[in-house]
Amino acid sequence: MLEQVNAATREYDALTRRGREFLGTEHAIMCGAMSWVSERHLVSAISNAGGFGVIACGAMPPELLAKEIDATFALTQKPFGVNLITMHPKLDELIAVCVEKRVGHIVFAGGIPSSANIKAAKARGAKVIAFAPALVLAKRLVKSGADALVIEGSEAGGHIGPVSLTVLAQEILPHITEVPVFVAGGLARGEAILGYLEMGAAGAQLGTLFAAAAESIAHENFKKAFIRAAARDAMPSVQLDERFPVIPVRGLINEGTKRFMRHQAEVVAKFQTGALDKTAAQLEIEHFWAGALRRAVIDGDIENGSVMAGQSVGMVTAVQPVAEILAALKAQALAALEARGTRG
Template sequence: MFKTEICELLDIEYPILQGGMAWVATAELAAAVSNAGGLGIIGCGNAPAEVIEKEIKKIKSMTDKSFGVNAMLLSPFIEEVMDLLYKERVPVITTGAGNPGKYLDKFKQIGTKIIPVVPSVALAKRMERSGADAIIVEGTEAGGHIGELTTMSLVPQIVDAVSIPVIAAGGIADGRGFLAALTLGAKGVQIGTRFVCTEECEVHENYKKFILKAKDRDAVVTGRTTGHPVRILKNKLYKKYMELEKNNASLEEMEKIGMGALRNAVIDGDIKCGSVMAGQISGLVKDIKSCKEVIEDIIREASDIRENLNDI
């Protein structure tokens, strides 16, 4: 019912991608999403190639479905990582923090699809000119590193500006958001926070519980004064950031308190002083389910809504 060109492009059953969240998007989570009919994505973050290689080997042992890897182009290990992804013939690569243009010809030779994440119309146009196969349009509602424009306003503008398929991200967690994104012209969605609260996601239980307890105003933004805004859940770390920003702290001071904070939250469960990256949709997430149940619920709810609309 919801087959789009993204399904054919990425060889998946449903046009649903799982966000390539650093420290969070492991092979276990990605394999579960791919086995459920979506596209599971391993997050590289700033990890060296040997760490990513283990995750790729693991996911290949856990699924025969299509999967992806998210490559951060500002990583100090990016050249080694991209060489690894080529060697392993990874089917799909999503990219952030830069322009993947110089890698496109090489990967097109082996059929790998390259899908950059973009926060603006100008960057979307540039990625299309570079030869990207599709683009992920991420609104400011998303968790982690964000832009300024909302998903609702940004997606239709980019849909009108480019001819390649658009995948909407930011603020999507259920069938209503999925259907809304398709109505705006997107051919699929990317979901992060909802997949954190799944049985297969291996983040610390404290991290999941913190999202489950979140209210509508708990997903806040740090680092606006530095030009590198990041959305996290409100805690002691957030208060430290706000105090530093209020006192016009330097970028170095801001980065110092954030160093290792995401790992501390994801691995050690430090939700007080760790960086609990999560989107504004956190207040809508109320339970832990399997990835299969999450995807089936989204498709079922979207189908029911569309059927009801057809009856009006």
């Protein structure tokens, strides 16, 4: 029995080595960048527990990001990263802040970073991580200098693409071997992560489990909503009329999501009667959710706010410290490997 345990540990260490060495961590586990949630307290807690925390810059101006980085460094000496949205109007300045502060890893999200963005981020040795929604883009990012990739399936919370992790992994993992690839979307168990590691992934990125962690500053109502929810409660936002695109965002169904459907119908009706032109109508639809994530996460208004959550929310059963979450993920993977050894 002891030999099976040792063999499982050796195998798991071998499967996670590339991810751990790239991140500089004990676990090959990244925390997804979640606006209002992935701030200094949660980020430092995850890094101190052996995972890899990532600050969500979101819409922060450069001076605020600089303060958040400094505050995080004050709470941990372990590696962490900063997630930058490529559509941010001050992206170049945000990159410069990360470089000046000697952030070890810069994560580009929300679009494909340019070669110039990547080069600027790596100016003082930072490692660049980028999201790859398809194989052709994964190849382009590697060619542009990305040091690692994240492939995130539509099972994830927040802003999502149209393809599941199961499909993305089959499409990308066998063909991208030059750089580490981390999988994301709907992950909450070590056995599932193990399967992707065996397919060639270097590690995993999780968000929903950590959003409800003890160290998360999210409101108690927000965390309780996660604990009550089932996987089917986390649905992407619905687009009512193709003339007015809605960016798909996965979150828990609530009164706000129902009102959004009614709001779209009212706006479309105004457009059809000529009360609003197309641009004004699109803006009215887009502005519906302004400030909604903060209302849910910080204020605890889980009925009218945006409760972004992945489909793994159904596996959130308690508020746990991040150290327990990380330990449980590893224990589940090891147990699966040990059981396989017993059957063999």
